[in-house]
Amino acid sequence: MSRAGIAIDPDRLMARIRKLGEIGALPGGGVCRLALTEEDRAGRDLLVGWMRELGLEVRIDAIGNIFGLRRGREEGPPVMTGSHIDTVRTGGLYDGALGVLAGLEIVETLDRAGIGTRHPLVIAAFTNEEGARFPPDMMGSLVHVGALALEDALAxxxxxxxxxxxxxxxIGYAGDAPVGRPEARAFVELHIEQGPVLxxxxxxxxxxxxxxxISWQALSLRGRSAHAGATPMAMRRDAGLVAAEIAVFARRLAREIGGDQVATVGSLRLSPDLVNVVPERAExxxxxxxxxxxxxxxxERRLSAFAAEAAAREGVEIAFRQLARFAPVAFDPAMVARVEATARRLGRxxxxxxxxxxxxxxxxxxVCPTAMIFVPSVGGISHNVEEYTAPEDLAAGAEVLLELLLDLLEGEGA
Amino acid sequence: MSRAGIAIDPDRLMARIRKLGEIGALPGGGVCRLALTEEDRAGRDLLVGWMRELGLEVRIDAIGNIFGLRRGREEGPPVMTGSHIDTVRTGGLYDGALGVLAGLEIVETLDRAGIGTRHPLVIAAFTNEEGARFPPDMMGSLVHVGALALEDALAxxxxxxxxxxxxxxxIGYAGDAPVGRPEARAFVELHIEQGPVLxxxxxxxxxxxxxxxISWQALSLRGRSAHAGATPMAMRRDAGLVAAEIAVFARRLAREIGGDQVATVGSLRLSPDLVNVVPERAExxxxxxxxxxxxxxxxERRLSAFAAEAAAREGVEIAFRQLARFAPVAFDPAMVARVEATARRLGRxxxxxxxxxxxxxxxxxxVCPTAMIFVPSVGGISHNVEEYTAPEDLAAGAEVLLELLLDLLEGEGA
Known part of the structure; x- marks a missing residue:
C-alpha cells in the first residue's frame, strides 16, 4: 500500500502481460515478437488501444516510439516510465513488456483512485530495443535522445x-510526431533482472x-592443420589449443579482477573441426x-596480451576485431538512492x-535523471521461452515503481 | 646401387606415379579416387594393365584386393610388398600409390637385369585402405587376414x-579368387610419412x-545457458569453459607423458554459440x-578423471563415448632392424x-613378419592436395625396399 493509500492490482497487471504474450506466442511457450513485424504491429495496436481506453494522449514519433501522456496539474516536462514490447526470436513474456504494462497499471490505479499529479506522466514503449532484427539494439531510445540520426535508423x-x-x-507506425519529444524530467524503467542474483x-x-x-572482441587464429597421429606435439601449430587457452584465461581474469567483472567465451569454432586433424583455424x-x-x-589489455603471447608460443597467427564497445553507464546516484529507500519503506x-x-x-x-528497478528472474533465465518471474515479484516491482513515480510526479526537482 | 648391382629407375617410378595421379585428378592439383568409384576402377585397370605388361600373374579376390605374382625358383609362400591406390576426397599423389608402384618398379628392375629370386614376389593393392567412402579403413587387408568377414565387408x-x-x-572387381590367399612369408610396405619428423x-x-x-573419445558437456552480462561468474555452469579446460589439459597430458604420446582436440562445438550467451552445451x-x-x-584414465573433475567443479554434466580404440601394433623387431641396417648399408x-x-x-x-619404410612428407602434409615428397626421397625409399626385398626373396626365414 502506497503512502497515497492506493495499491496496484496484480491480477490486472498479469492479465495484460498474458494478453500481450498471446501475440506472437510460440507453440511450446514463450513469444516471438521481433521488431516491426506483423506480430509487433498487433502488439502495438493492443497497447495503443489500452492507452486510449485509459484516456492517455497517444503520440507516435517518426521512429515508431509510442508515448502515452496523462496530463498533470502543471504543463512542463513529464515524468516518464516504460520499456519496450519487441522480443528476441525465442523470448519470454516479461522482458520489456513488464515495464510498459506496469506503467499502464499505475495509470489505471491513479485513475480509479481519482488521483491527479502535479507533473504529467508518460508511458513509453521504445522501438526495437532488442536489436534482434535490426542493429543496433535500443534503436528507439537512441533516436529519441539524438544519439542516432533518424535517417540512419530508418535506412x-x-x-x-x-x-x-x-x-x-x-505496419502503420511511421508516426508524424518529431523525434526527441517529450523531454522527460526523469525516467524510471521497471525490468526483470535477466540474471540469477536476486x-x-x-x-x-x-x-x-x-x-x-561492454567489450566484445572476435579473435581469429590461424595455425597449421596436421595429422593428429603423425605430428609430434612439439611440431604443432594448433589454433584450437590457443583458443582453449584464451577461454580458460578469460575465466581466470574475471576471478582475479573480481567484483562485477564478467568474462565469457560464448562462441568458439574450429576448422576443419575433425577428430583426427590438428585445427588450422579457430574463431x-x-x-x-x-x-x-x-x-x-x-x-581488455590483459586478455589481449595473454592471447598474443599464447598465439606466439604456439606459432599461431592472431587477429583481433572489436565487435562492440560501450562504456559503463552510471545512473543518477540520487535516483538510485530513491529506489532503494522506496523499496525499504514498502518493506521490500x-x-x-x-x-x-x-x-x-x-x-x-x-538526457535526464534515470533509475531502474529489477525484479527476480527465476533461474536467471531470459531471452529464452522459459523466462519467468513470480506474479508476486512483478507486483512488488510495480508497487515500488508506483511509489517512486508518485514522489517524482509531485516533486520540485527530478 | 644394390648389392646385386642393380638400381631402380627413379624417372620410371615417377612416370607411373604421375600417370596414376591423372586418374581422378582435381582441378587445382591432388587426386580424388575414392574406393570403388569409377575413378578407382580406372586406376585399377591401369595398375592391372601394368602388372600384365610386366608378366605378373594377376589375382583378384572377392573383396577386390589385387595381387600381382612374379614367380620364384621355388614354390611356396611369397614375399609381399604393396599398399593401396584409393585416396581420400582431397588426396595427394603419393599416399598408397608409392608403395604399389615402387613394387612394380622393382619387378621391372629385376626383369631388366634378368634376376630371378628363390621365393615368389607379390605386389599387392588392397581395397579401401582409406575408409573415406566405406568404413572401416584398411578393409581389404582386414578381410585378407580374416579379421573382417567377407559378407560383412560386402554388405x-x-x-x-x-x-x-x-x-x-x-566396377568389375568382385574377383573370383578366395580371400586370404596368397599367404605371405613377409610383408613390407613403403609409404610416405604423413608427418613432419623426417x-x-x-x-x-x-x-x-x-x-x-588410437583412442578416440567424444565428450558431451551440458551446463546451463545464461546471460553473459547478468550472470556473475560464481553462478555459471559454463559447458564451453569445461571443454576448453579439457583441451588445455590434453596438451599438458601429452607433455607430461612424453615420448610418442600425442593428444589432439580436433573438434569442439558450442551451443548456442553466441557471443553473449554462456554456452549450455559443448561437444x-x-x-x-x-x-x-x-x-x-x-x-585415457587421466584425461577422463580430469574431465569428470572439471565438469563437477563447474556443475556441468558430462558423458563420454568411445568412438574408436585400436591397440598399438609393434612390427617384428628383426624386420625393423633389417630396414634400419639396409638403409645404412645404402648410405641413407x-x-x-x-x-x-x-x-x-x-x-x-x-599374419606374417612385417615392416614399413617411411620417406619424408614435405611440411608433414598428407590427406591434402598439397601432399608432396621429393623425387629423390621417393627413389631412396624404393632403393631400400628393393634391397630389403632382395634379402627376403633369397632368405631361409622371413
Missing part, C-alpha cells in the same frame, strides 16, 4: 534485408546503479563487462546491483 | 548409401617400429595415441619411428 537493413523505414510504413540471494528488488560497460569471441571503465580496460528487501544487459534506461540516462 | 554401406558388394560388381630432422628413411594405438573429441598400450591407457640416414597413421601393414603384421 538500417534487418537480417531479412528490409529497412526499418519500410517496415514502419507497412533469486539466489532471496532479495525482491534490485536498485540498479548502472549498466556494465572465438570474448565478452568482457564491468561497471568500472578503468577495470574494463585493464581486462533490496540490494544495489549493476545491470549486465543493455536497457533503454541507459540511453535515457544521457 | 557395408558407404556415405552415399551404396554397398561395397554392389560397387565391386559394377623432414624436420633431415633424415631420409624411417624404420617404422609400429603403429600407434568435443579427444584423440590420444601412443605406441605403448599401458601409456595409452594411462592417458635413417631413424626408428612410430607411425601415427593406420596402414595395411599393421593388419598384415597379424
Amino acid at each position: 538500417t537493413r534487418g537480417i531479412d534485408g528490409e529497412t526499418v523505414g519500410a517496415c514502419l510504413e507497412r 533469486e539466489r540471494e532471496g532479495v525482491t528488488i534490485g536498485a540498479v546503479e548502472g549498466v556494465q560497460g 572465438l569471441t570474448v565478452d568482457l563487462r564491468h561497471t568500472d571503465d578503468l577495470r574494463l580496460r585493464e581486462a 528487501s533490496v540490494r544495489r546491483m549493476p545491470s549486465g544487459a543493455g536497457h533503454d534506461a541507459q540511453i535515457m540516462a544521457r | 557395408t554401406r558407404g556415405i552415399d548409401g551404396e554397398t561395397v558388394g554392389a560397387c565391386l560388381e559394377r 623432414e624436420r630432422e633431415g633424415v631420409t628413411i624411417g624404420a617404422v617400429e609400429g603403429v600407434q594405438g 568435443l573429441t579427444v584423440d590420444l595415441r601412443h605406441t605403448d598400450d599401458l601409456r595409452l591407457r594411462e592417458a 640416414s635413417v631413424r626408428r619411428m612410430p607411425s601415427g597413421a593406420g596402414h595395411d601393414a599393421q593388419i598384415m603384421a597379424r
